[in-house]
Amino acid sequence: MRRWNHPMRTFILWAAAVVVCAGVVTPTLADPMQIVPAESLFCVRLNNVDRVLGKVDQFLAGIAPISVSMLARSQLGQLLGGIEAQGIDMAGDIAVFGPLPGGTTPDPTRIGVLVRVSDYQKLVEGNPNVAAPDAQGISAIGPEGEQSLAAIKVGDYALISSLNNRQALGEAKNWIAGAGTTPLAKRLSPETLKQATETPIWAYANIQTVSKMFGPMIQQKLQEAKEQLQQGQTDAAGAMMPMMAQGEFMDMYTSLLDSMMQETQFISLSLDANATALDLAFTLAAMPNTEMATLLSPAQGANQELQHLGYLKDGAVMNVAAAPNPDLTKAINVASADLLNVFMDGAFAKEEVAQMKELATKACDAAGGSVAWSFSVDPGSKPPFAVQYAVALKDKQKFYQVLEQVTEMMGDGPLGEFYKKMGLNVTIEMKRNVETYKDVSVDALTVSMDAGESADDAAPQMQMLKNMYGGQWNLRLAVVDKLLLYVLSSQPEKAIHDLIDQAKAGGPGQVPGEVQAAMQLIPNVKQADFFGTYNYLRVLQMVTAMMPMPLPKTNVPSQSNVAFAGDVKDGKFSLRAAVPKQHVQEVIMVFMQMQMQMQNAGSEQGM
Numbered sequence: 001m002r003r004w005n006h007p008m009r010t011f012i013l014w015a016a017a018v019v020v021c022a023g024v025v026t027p028t029l030a031d032p033m034q035i036v037p038a039e040s041l042f043c044v045r046l047n048n049v050d051r052v053l054g055k056v057d058q059f060l061a062g063i064a065p066i067s068v069s070m071l072a073r074s075q076l077g078q079l080l081g082g083i084e085a086q087g088i089d090m091a092g093d094i095a096v097f098g099p100l101p102g103g104t105t106p107d108p109t110r111i112g113v114l115v116r117v118s119d120y121q122k123l124v125e126g127n128p129n130v131a132a133p134d135a136q137g138i139s140a141i142g143p144e145g146e147q148s149l150a151a152i153k154v155g156d157y158a159l160i161s162s163l164n165n166r167q168a169l170g171e172a173k174n175w176i177a178g179a180g181t182t183p184l185a186k187r188l189s190p191e192t193l194k195q196a197t198e199t200p201i202w203a204y205a206n207i208q209t210v211s212k213m214f215g216p217m218i219q220q221k222l223q224e225a226k227e228q229l230q231q232g233q234t235d236a237a238g239a240m241m242p243m244m245a246q247g248e249f250m251d252m253y254t255s256l257l258d259s260m261m262q263e264t265q266f267i268s269l270s271l272d273a274n275a276t277a278l279d280l281a282f283t284l285a286a287m288p289n290t291e292m293a294t295l296l297s298p299a300q301g302a303n304q305e306l307q308h309l310g311y312l313k314d315g316a317v318m319n320v321a322a323a324p325n326p327d328l329t330k331a332i333n334v335a336s337a338d339l340l341n342v343f344m345d346g347a348f349a350k351e352e353v354a355q356m357k358e359l360a361t362k363a364c365d366a367a368g369g370s371v372a373w374s375f376s377v378d379p380g381s382k383p384p385f386a387v388q389y390a391v392a393l394k395d396k397q398k399f400y401q402v403l404e405q406v407t408e409m410m411g412d413g414p415l416g417e418f419y420k421k422m423g424l425n426v427t428i429e430m431k432r433n434v435e436t437y438k439d440v441s442v443d444a445l446t447v448s449m450d451a452g453e454s455a456d457d458a459a460p461q462m463q464m465l466k467n468m469y470g471g472q473w474n475l476r477l478a479v480v481d482k483l484l485l486y487v488l489s490s491q492p493e494k495a496i497h498d499l500i501d502q503a504k505a506g507g508p509g510q511v512p513g514e515v516q517a518a519m520q521l522i523p524n525v526k527q528a529d530f531f532g533t534y535n536y537l538r539v540l541q542m543v544t545a546m547m548p549m550p551l552p553k554t555n556v557p558s559q560s561n562v563a564f565a566g567d568v569k570d571g572k573f574s575l576r577a578a579v580p581k582q583h584v585q586e587v588i589m590v591f592m593q594m595q596m597q598m599q600n601a602g603s604e605q606g607m
Helices: 006-019 049-060 068-080 120-125 163-170 190-198 207-231 236-240 247-263 291-295 326-343 350-366 396-409 414-421 460-469 492-504 513-519 536-546 581-606
Strands: 042-046 094-098 112-116 139-141 149-154 157-162 201-206 264-273 277-286 316-322 367-377 385-393 425-437 440-450 472-480 483-488 530-534 562-569 572-580
Touching (some): 049 264, 149 163, 157 163, 190 201, 190 264, 190 277, 201 207, 207 247, 207 264, 247 264, 247 291, 277 291, 277 581, 316 536, 326 350, 350 367, 350 396, 385 492, 396 425, 414 425, 425 492, 440 492, 472 492, 483 492, 513 530, 513 562, 572 581
Antiparallel strands (some): 042 094, 042 201, 094 112, 112 157, 149 157, 264 277, 277 572, 367 385, 385 483, 425 440, 472 483, 530 562, 562 572
């Protein structure tokens, strides 16, 4: 294993401390995007390091007993050999990218770091660990006899890399902007370039370069995995999930991954932080004129503003409200039939695949518009969770026709066979008009699940299955004024009555408080294609209820949620998220309580 010497380790620690930060941008005239080559595998950019570090300190206050600002400055000064780093513009920006141009094989050590300097001569002369430039203008960095880094002046920046990359540094003048290599600034769209220069921290991965550099190696590893799975078809894992041991499954996975790499242009992640929240923005961009680009470019104007937000619930593990584009939803559902058939080793006949595609199309035609969905914890019941939907319905008759056909296919049809191959026996029984509540007909669905006669009831996975499913799921459905209401819970009758009351009253009176608070974290959230909340503490509650072995229970009430929202348009998938500082503090408190309980339990056993 390679051992990093002290200067290299110090540099890596300092760079890592900076990369986790977020702040506010002050645009500069010389931009690193004019230096970083367009074909770079990745680029991580920080704008205005001082403010970035200050923002992170604000977010970490009360969470971590460290000052990132002090740590970064101390590590940087130690790297350069002084109390403070001389010549570095701490109000400037930093860009980490790789690989450096040149070389014939992928090399993770060919990484360059562009650091904005206020005075390059002062950087060289004012820091004991920075040597005078050689004939090529390259300065070694590190204590005498232990130099492991090197730097060269490139515009308003110091380009720093491993001393082993001296040749690449010496050739930097040949590939900076206007000298034979296209800079990243010219490859990015104006919108993406604006994001790169205005967000505190921006990370970018060129998936086309990933495909060129690592595609063959990835394909080789997948082929090796396929051979291992085929050799292990008779082992316990293969017996439990036989389709996972089939070469066709790996072929599907390989083909899907290859298509993703070939048709994805780039992915990017932006981060910001303040005293109350950490904000993230993720973007996936498709290559122009590809199937992915078409899929991510639905017809404009088809979406509507998010509705039915009042049907979301406080106290939920997860809430989602969406105004899905019908063309996109239909395309995804139809494509799922082909994927399922490949996953099942081609077990379905062409007629059955065609039937599933037809059902997917009919389902999208029957249900359209806004949807609100909530998933909640119900620890003392079986199942230990509850689900409710409110979905705009275009055609009630067509919807029930689809539901009846799906029910039949879950019996002896292809969908039933799918679950049997996964080791589950699944049966669905539908009863129409089991009751009438306030002139609304209520239908019932019962979903029964078991692991078959050959399963070991005492096995941990069987115990978890029982804890999760409780033998069967009881659902209720009703339609009020073209709004489909759907619930799954241990008390579905009461849950559907409550929803019917709300719907007949014109909908819930107001959006729940937790949902309102989450909506405040993301600007213009009602214009997004979807919006949701997520609560990690409640996930832990549900997992604790399902585990066959008892886990420490905590009593930390959660008053906050992670918020997220996304859009699909112009060949891009965009996702925004906000993580409240309060939620991070709640999670830390829960794990501290669990650790103390486990320590106390261990002490009692040792007595």
